[in-house]
Amino acid sequence: MAHASSDQTPATWRHSAEVALRAAGLRCTFPRRAILDWIAAATGPFTAEQLVAALEAQHGSSSRATIYRLLDWLQSAGWLTRIYSDGTQHAYARFWPGHHHTAVCVRCGSAAVISECHVEESIRPALAALDFEIHGHVLELYGVCTNCRTRAD
Template identity: 30%
Template sequence: MLTETSLVEAFAARGYKLTQPRRAVLKVIAEAGASLSPAEIHARAKKMHARTGLVTVYRTLEALVECGSIRKVHQTDGCHSYAPASEGHAHHVICEKCHAVTEFDNCDLADLLKAVQRRTGFKVESHWLELFGLCPNCK
């Protein structure tokens, strides 16, 4: 589970300076428990620390993705939101209406990946699967 303490530790372990605006961003992410856009994170963090800038939000998000603490989630509008990263291999189903994100871990793409490697000559080292539709509450 993602906690403010775990985010602070991951951030500090990589030598990032923990300013008050960054701490506000970390707190927002830890308390959210769901996917949030940078604008949503920024609005919430500004309530905690008025001098939190949007650039700080983006840089903090990039650092947390690099740390493996959060994952970037593509949205149907071309933007991204950010969600807590789970242990191991996971993918997302994203609601096109309310933008709810649900993780699943069984993508069963082994045969497809082998075929892609044969056809393209690429050595596939990783993949990212996101499916879009309507969640049970929106359909």
């Protein structure tokens, strides 16, 4: 993986996502910077509507279309991932481009990135029997993070 987990801080995410945005030919306008700032500061998964409401509270207005377009771009470029285990499939979490999975805490909503993946190798014998060609997979792990377990003790 290109990124060691120790480099995956919110500040590095904020910087790298802006660099990628510029590299894709998108201008880093004030609304886009405000969106990146807010996502970088988020402590767990969030929905697009939470982002819309927060930016409206901060700046008095926000363009819903700008927010949704940027979220779509960030997700397609790998800087955000959809969280499935909340049942709505509308929550996003910060992510890093490349093949990763997330371990989502069901208590606080934090999403840890897992960069190791051997899923397809581990089920290859079963797939061989089906003669099925895999194009990708979705895997999300959910449970309780260290912080939440420590607090409960």
